[in-house]
Amino acid sequence: MPRMSLAAVCWLAAYCAVHVWWAVAGAPVFASFGESFIPGRWPPVALSALAMLACLLMARPRAAPRAAPRAAPRAAPRALHPWPAVGLGWVAGVGMIAxxxxxxxxxxxxxFANPLDRVGFLIRGAGVAGGVLTLLCAIAAQRRARRACPRCGRVHGRTPERRTDPSPAWALLAAYAAVAGCSARLVAQVGEWPWDVTEPAVVVFLVLYAAAGTLLPLALVHRWGRIWPRWVPPLAGREVPRWLVLVPAFLVGGGLAGYFGVVGLTETLNGGLGEDLGWALAVISGYTVWGTGLLVAATSYVIMTKPPCPDFS
Structure with a gap:
C-alpha cells in the first residue's frame, strides 16, 4: 500500500474511532458552536468509514512476484475498475471537509483573538486533514486511471499544455455557471436593496462583489486571465502570477460553496428559514452555484498554468 494511502487510512481510522466512542458514550460539550452544522452523532462515522473504504480501494496493489521459470502460469486476478473508487474518494473527501x-x-x-475552543478546533482540524488526505489519494488514483504523466499530471495530447491553449469545455461551463449564480443572487435582491450606495465602503464592497462574480470566474477560463492582455500596457504579454487569480478563487469559492452549501442546506432541512423560504432558496442556490463554479474552474486554471512538462515535446 502506498504511504499516502496508509497514512490516510490510519488517520481516518483514529478519527472514526473517536466519533464511534462519542456516539456511544456521549460527545464532549464544545465551548463554541458545536462540532458541525450537520446534526447527529453518526454522520462523521459514516463519512470517515466511506473515506477509509475509498482509500483502500484506490491503493495501488504491489506488483506480484515473478513465478519460477518452470511454474505453471497463473491467471491474474481481475482488477476492479478504478473510477467508482475515485468517485467515492472525491465524495467522501469533500464530505469530510464540508x-x-x-x-x-x-x-x-x-x-480576531477570540477565545479558542481547543477540543472543537482539534477535532474539526482532524476532519479537514482526513478529507484532504482522502482527496490526495483520489487525485493520485485518478491520475493512474487516466494514465497521466507522473511528472506533471497532464494527459499529453488531451490536456492543455500551455497558458495560450483554450480552456476545456467543462471549465468554461463552470465559470459561466458561477456568473449565472452571482446574477441569480442579485436578481433575488431586486426591490429589497439593503445597502446605501452613497457610502464609500459600500461602493468598494459592491465593486469587489461584482468582480468576484464576473471578472474572477472569467479570468479563470480566458487567455487574458493567464497572460496580461494589451489593455494592461506595462504588463502586456507577461504571465499573470498564479496566486493572483487562484487565491481569491479558492477563498471565495470555498467560502461560498461551504457556507451556503452546507449551512444553508442544513438550515433548509431543519426548517430554519421561516416564511422567506423561496427567497432564501434562491439566495442559497445562487451562492452555492457561484462558489462551486469558481472551484471547478480554478482546477482547470491550476492545470493550465503549470510549467511546461519537460517530457512533452
Missing part, C-alpha cells in the same frame, strides 16, 4: 467546515470559523476567530 462536515468540518467550521474549522474555517476557528481560524477567523483566532485572527
Amino acid at each position: 462536515y468540518s467546515f467550521m474549522f474555517a470559523l476557528d481560524i477567523v476567530g483566532m485572527l
Whole structure:
C-alpha cells in the first residue's frame, strides 16, 4: 500500500474511532458552536468509514512476484475498475471537509483573538486533514486511471499544455455557471436593496462583489486571465502570477460553496428559514452555484498554468 494511502487510512481510522466512542458514550460539550452544522452523532462515522473504504480501494496493489521459470502460469486476478473508487474518494473527501467546515470559523476567530475552543478546533482540524488526505489519494488514483504523466499530471495530447491553449469545455461551463449564480443572487435582491450606495465602503464592497462574480470566474477560463492582455500596457504579454487569480478563487469559492452549501442546506432541512423560504432558496442556490463554479474552474486554471512538462515535446 502506498504511504499516502496508509497514512490516510490510519488517520481516518483514529478519527472514526473517536466519533464511534462519542456516539456511544456521549460527545464532549464544545465551548463554541458545536462540532458541525450537520446534526447527529453518526454522520462523521459514516463519512470517515466511506473515506477509509475509498482509500483502500484506490491503493495501488504491489506488483506480484515473478513465478519460477518452470511454474505453471497463473491467471491474474481481475482488477476492479478504478473510477467508482475515485468517485467515492472525491465524495467522501469533500464530505469530510464540508462536515468540518467550521474549522474555517476557528481560524477567523483566532485572527480576531477570540477565545479558542481547543477540543472543537482539534477535532474539526482532524476532519479537514482526513478529507484532504482522502482527496490526495483520489487525485493520485485518478491520475493512474487516466494514465497521466507522473511528472506533471497532464494527459499529453488531451490536456492543455500551455497558458495560450483554450480552456476545456467543462471549465468554461463552470465559470459561466458561477456568473449565472452571482446574477441569480442579485436578481433575488431586486426591490429589497439593503445597502446605501452613497457610502464609500459600500461602493468598494459592491465593486469587489461584482468582480468576484464576473471578472474572477472569467479570468479563470480566458487567455487574458493567464497572460496580461494589451489593455494592461506595462504588463502586456507577461504571465499573470498564479496566486493572483487562484487565491481569491479558492477563498471565495470555498467560502461560498461551504457556507451556503452546507449551512444553508442544513438550515433548509431543519426548517430554519421561516416564511422567506423561496427567497432564501434562491439566495442559497445562487451562492452555492457561484462558489462551486469558481472551484471547478480554478482546477482547470491550476492545470493550465503549470510549467511546461519537460517530457512533452
